[in-house]
Each structure stands twice: as structure tokens, then as C-alpha cells.
Amino acid sequence: xxxxxxxxxxxxxxxxxxxxxxxxxxxxxxxxxxxxxxxxxxxxxxxxxxxxxxxxxxxxxxxxxxxxxxxxxxxxxxxxxxxxxxxxxxxxxxxxxxxxxxxxxxxxxxxxxxxxxxxxxxxxxxxxxxxxxxxxxxxxxxxxxxxxxxxxxxxxxxxxxxxxxxxxxxxxxxxxxxxxxxxxxxxxxxxxxxxxxxxxxxxxxxxxxxxxxxxxxxxxxxxxxxxxxxxxxxxxxxxxxxxxxx
Amino acid sequence: xxxxxxxxxxxxxxxxxxxxxxxxxxxxxxxxxxxxxxxxxxxxxxxxxxxxxxxxxxxxxxxxxxxxxxxxxxxxxxxxxxxxxxxxxxxxxxxxxxxxxxxxxxxxxxxxxxxxxxxxxxxxxxxxxxxxxxxxxxxxxxxxxxxxxxxxxxxxxxxxxxxxxxxxxxxxxxxxxxxxxxxxxxxxxxxxxxxxxxxxxxxxxxxxxxxxxxxxxxxxxxxxx
Amino acid sequence: xxxxxxxxxxxxxxxxxxxxxxxxxxxxxxxxxxxxxxxxxxxxxxxxxxxxxxxxxxxxx
Numbered sequence: 001x002x003x004x005x006x007x008x009x010x011x012x013x014x015x016x017x018x019x020x021x022x023x024x025x026x027x028x029x030x031x032x033x034x035x036x037x038x039x040x041x042x043x044x045x046x047x048x049x050x051x052x053x054x055x056x057x058x059x060x061x062x063x064x065x066x067x068x069x070x071x072x073x074x075x076x077x078x079x080x081x082x083x084x085x086x087x088x089x090x091x092x093x094x095x096x097x098x099x100x101x102x103x104x105x106x107x108x109x110x111x112x113x114x115x116x117x118x119x120x121x122x123x124x125x126x127x128x129x130x131x132x133x134x135x136x137x138x139x140x141x142x143x144x145x146x147x148x149x150x151x152x153x154x155x156x157x158x159x160x161x162x163x164x165x166x167x168x169x170x171x172x173x174x175x176x177x178x179x180x181x182x183x184x185x186x187x188x189x190x191x192x193x194x195x196x197x198x199x200x201x202x203x204x205x206x207x208x209x210x211x212x213x214x215x216x217x218x219x220x221x222x223x224x225x226x227x228x229x230x231x232x233x234x235x236x237x238x239x240x241x242x243x244x245x246x
Numbered sequence: 247x248x249x250x251x252x253x254x255x256x257x258x259x260x261x262x263x264x265x266x267x268x269x270x271x272x273x274x275x276x277x278x279x280x281x282x283x284x285x286x287x288x289x290x291x292x293x294x295x296x297x298x299x300x301x302x303x304x305x306x307x308x309x310x311x312x313x314x315x316x317x318x319x320x321x322x323x324x325x326x327x328x329x330x331x332x333x334x335x336x337x338x339x340x341x342x343x344x345x346x347x348x349x350x351x352x353x354x355x356x357x358x359x360x361x362x363x364x365x366x367x368x369x370x371x372x373x374x375x376x377x378x379x380x381x382x383x384x385x386x387x388x389x390x391x392x393x394x395x396x397x398x399x400x401x402x403x404x405x406x407x408x409x410x411x412x413x414x415x416x417x418x419x420x421x422x423x424x425x426x427x428x429x430x431x432x433x434x435x436x437x438x439x440x441x442x443x444x445x446x447x448x449x450x451x452x453x454x455x456x457x458x459x460x461x462x463x464x465x466x467x468x469x470x471x
Numbered sequence: 472x473x474x475x476x477x478x479x480x481x482x483x484x485x486x487x488x489x490x491x492x493x494x495x496x497x498x499x500x501x502x503x504x505x506x507x508x509x510x511x512x513x514x515x516x517x518x519x520x521x522x523x524x525x526x527x528x529x530x531x532x
């Protein structure tokens with residue numbers, strides 16, 4: 001299966017959607033009454049967060065498929081999704097921190113339950129790669145990683161629920177969210193940004209999948225042309241490797 | 247299945263009774279932690295949410311100690327291989343180990359909670375509060391036991407198992423910490439214990455259910471060969 | 472537009488810059504991978520050419 005097909009169209013669509021979304025956010029959406037200009041961070045921070053969490057859950061779904069079918073390709077899909085979401089997640093935490101500093105003067109606040117939950121989820125998924133790296137046998141590594149991805153994926157909604165309930169009675173929700181409360185003129189840019197971020201995830205995911213696939217194909221080709229000793233031995237790695245079959 | 251669980255559970259308990267390693271260490275560790283808390287917080291007494299926090303952090307870290315050791319003996323001395331050869335449902339291992347861990351936690355708490363009350367707790371809880379505390383402990387321990395068994399089984403095959411167990415288990419247990427701390431705070435109030443909000447008990451129950459089912463579904467993949 | 476920038480422009484700009492930096496980092500990583508692929512592929516191509524030549528030399532004998 002090839003991952004590079006339609007990649008160009010996808011990336012163009014991503015660029016267009018995100019540009020439109022950000023453009024509308026700055027030139028069409030009204031200024032927020034409470035927060036003023038700094039509320040504009042919302043249009044990059046929240047879609048990024050939603051997509052990162054979606055990516056983690058997608059990684060969990062791929063992991064389920066991996067355990068059911070034992071097809072190593074699902075493990076690679078899961079790995080890339082989680083890896084990508086972790087990077088985006090770091091972006092969520094940084095932009096969230098910047099927003100906190102602008103709103104309340106502190107680089108971190110415990111008041112915003114979504115940000116706090118996200119930190120917990122981030123810390124959990126940060127262990128994914130060390131876990132993989134500490135298991136040498138590739139088949140076992142993939143299997144255990146899938147178990148982890150499924151467990152962590154189930155954990156995400158539970159964690160958000162618990163943290164939100166813990167905050168509900170101490171602090172009112174300050175930031176505008178997607179659960180109703182968004183004025184109409186803010187909704188269009190927000191949803192565009194959300195779709196754009198999702199497309200960005202899809203684009204980067206395909207990008208990385210195509211890259212890993214190409215790597216594996218090159219390796220396989222090298223083995224076929226040069227014999228087994230032309231290929232450098234596979235050292236210990238946290239990343240799954242595809243076999244020689246496509 | 248029930249007989250397998252019973253057999254494995256009896257083995258665990260007998261091993262622990264014959265050569266106590268985990269429970270005494272965990273109990274001693276929790277008492278020592280309480281002393282450390284006294285010096286770290288620079289207080290003679292705690293109450294309310296601070297008391298709940300101290301208690302749960304202590305119990306949680308003691309649990310991490312016990313969890314790291316849960317599968318080590320089986321892994322190193324071949325007990326795991328023996329179990330895999332037997333024609334039994336492998337999930338029985340999960341149930342038995344989780345029950346064993348729950349038992350160890352309960353045993354540790356028999357020491358740790360009175361020690362906590364003696365050393366650091368300001369207000370003295372009455373019978374009703376103690377009963378509520380026992381309920382919260384039971385629900386939280388169930389969650390810790392399930393997650394601990396899952397993470398223990400995951401980590402025992404890796405090279406850095408002592409590091410990995412707390413690293414994996416602590417974030418997963420945060421909802422338990424949240425709910426347990428919120429639930430026990432009213433019990434330690436200086437003005438007299440108040441009722442535990444049912445919401446937190448519901449969260450603990452939900453957590454136990456979700457992770458119990460998840461562990462049940464997924465455990466086979468960890469112990470196959 | 473007003474003469475002065477609105478408050479907190481710095482923070483908003485920083486947040487969006489972080490986002491773009493992330494995306495650009497991906498572009499950089501991918502470009503270095505692409506360079507490596509190109510190099511490997513040309514090596515393999517040479518290897519294949521060499522084998523074809525050897526076979527022809529053997530066949531001609």
C-alpha cells in the first residue's frame with residue numbers, strides 16, 4: 001500500500017484551509033469582550049489540542065487492529081500517530097502556557113481543566129517511546145506497545161472527566177469552548193481551523209508513513225541487489241520496522 | 247476459571263506469608279514517608295485537604311513499590327512459563343494477581359492509616375468517618391490493583407522495569423488520586439467529619455469498571471509467548 | 472487599523488510562531504530524509520548497473 005498517493009492534494013487542501021481559518025480568525029471574527037486580542041490564541045491552541053487527542057485515540061484504534069490482525073503495518077500506523085500527536089501535544093502545552101501567561105500572568109495555571117488533563121495525557125504518552133525502546137524483541141515490542149496504546153487511549157476520556165469534575169466547583173470555566181457559548185462569527189473560523197488542523201495531522205501522518213515505507217523498501221532493495229551483508233544490521237530501536245513485503 | 251484464580255491466589259498469599267517481602271517493605275516505606283512528610287511540610291499536624299493529600303501520596307508510592315515486584319519472581323524463576331503451559335484461561339492470572347495486590351494494599355493500609363492518624367492527622371475521625379474511609383480505600387485500591395497488575399505485567403518483560411512501573415502507572419492513576427483525595431478531604435476536616443460527596447465514589451467505581459474490563463480484554467496479549 | 476498594535480500582540484504572535492515552528496521542523500526533517508533517500512537510491516542504481524555489466528561480461532565470454 002502506498003502512502004504518498006494524493007499527498008500533494010491533501011497538503012494543498014491543508015494549506016488552503018488553515019490559511020482561510022487563520023485569516024478569518026484575525027479579520028472576520030469579532031474581538032472577545034473579556035480577553036481582547038489575546039483570545040485569538042484560541043484558534044490555534046484548541047484545534048491543535050482536539051486533533052492531538054484525536055490522534056492518540058486513532059493510535060489506540062490502530063493498536064486494536066494490530067492485535068486483532070497481527071499485521072505489523074497497523075503497529076507502524078499506531079506508532080506514527082502517537083508520535084505525531086505527542087509533538088503536536090508539546091505545541092498545545094506551549095501555546096496553552098503562553099495563553100495562561102497572557103491571561104493571568106503565570107506561565108502555568110491549574111485552573112483550566114482541559115490544559116491540566118492534557119498535561120497528564122502528555123506525560124503518559126511520553127512513556128510510549130521509552131517503553132518501546134526497552135523491549136528488544138520486535139514482535140513483543142509491537143505487541144506491548146499496542147496494549148499500552150489501547151490502555152492509554154481508553155484513559156484519555158476518563159481522565160478528562162475526572163479533572164473537569166475536580167474543577168467544576170472551584171473555578172468557573174473561563175475560556176470559550178466549543179460546547180455552545182461560541183458566538184456565530186467565531187464559529188466559522190474555529191471550525192475551519194479545526195478541519196485545517198485535522199488535515200494537517202493527516203498530511204504529516206501520511207508524510208511520515210511514506211517516509212518509513214520508502215526506507216523499508218530501500219532496505220529491501222539493497223538486500224535483493226547486494227545480498228544480506230550489504231545491509232547494515234538493525235540496531236535496537238523504538239520505531240517499528242516494516243518487513244520486506246510491501 | 248475460578249479454581250485457577252483460587253489456586254494462583256493461594257500461591258501468591260502463601261509465598262508472601264512464608265517469606266514476607268512486599269508487604270513489610272511497603273508498610274515500613276509508608277511509615278517512613280509519613281515521617282519525611284513531617285519534615286518536608288514542617289508541620290506537626292495536618293487536616294482537611296492537606297491530610298487527604300499526604301495520605302494518598304504515601305499510599306500511592308507504597309503501591310508503586312509493591313507493583314514493581316509483582317511479577318518479578320514469576321518472570322525470573324519460571325513460574326510464568328509454567329503457568330503458560332497449563333491448559334487454563336490466562337486471564338485468571340490477571341484476576342489472581344490483582345486480587346493479591348489488592349490484599350497487599352489492604353494489609354499495608356492496616357498499618358499505614360493508623361500510623362497516619364497517630365503521627366500526622368489532627369482531627370480524630372469518628373466511627374462513621376472511618377467506615378467511609380474504608381469504603382474509599384477499597385474502591386481506590388481496586389483501581390490501583392487493576393492498573394498495577396496491568397503495568398506490572400507490561401513492565402516485567404522490559405529492561406528498565408523499576409523505572410517504567412511508576413512512569414506508566416502514576417499518570418494512569420491520576421483520576422484515582424483526584425477522586426480519592428476529594429472524597430477523603432471532608433473526612434479530615436478540623437471542624438468535624440462531613441459526608442463524602444457521592445460523585446467521587448461514582449468516579450472511582452467507573453474507573454474500576456472501565457479499567458477492569460480493559461485489563462480483562464487486553465491481558466492475554468501480554469502473557470502470550 | 473489603529474496606529475498602535477492591540478495589547479498582547481506579542482503573546483498571540485508567539486503562540487502562532489510556535490505552531491509554525493513545529494510544522495517547519497517537520498519540513499526540515501523530511502527534507503533531510505529525502506536527501507538520504509536520493510543518495511541511497513542512486514547508490515542502489517549504481518549497484519544494479521554494475522551487476523548488469525557483470526552479467527553481460529560473463530555472458531559474452
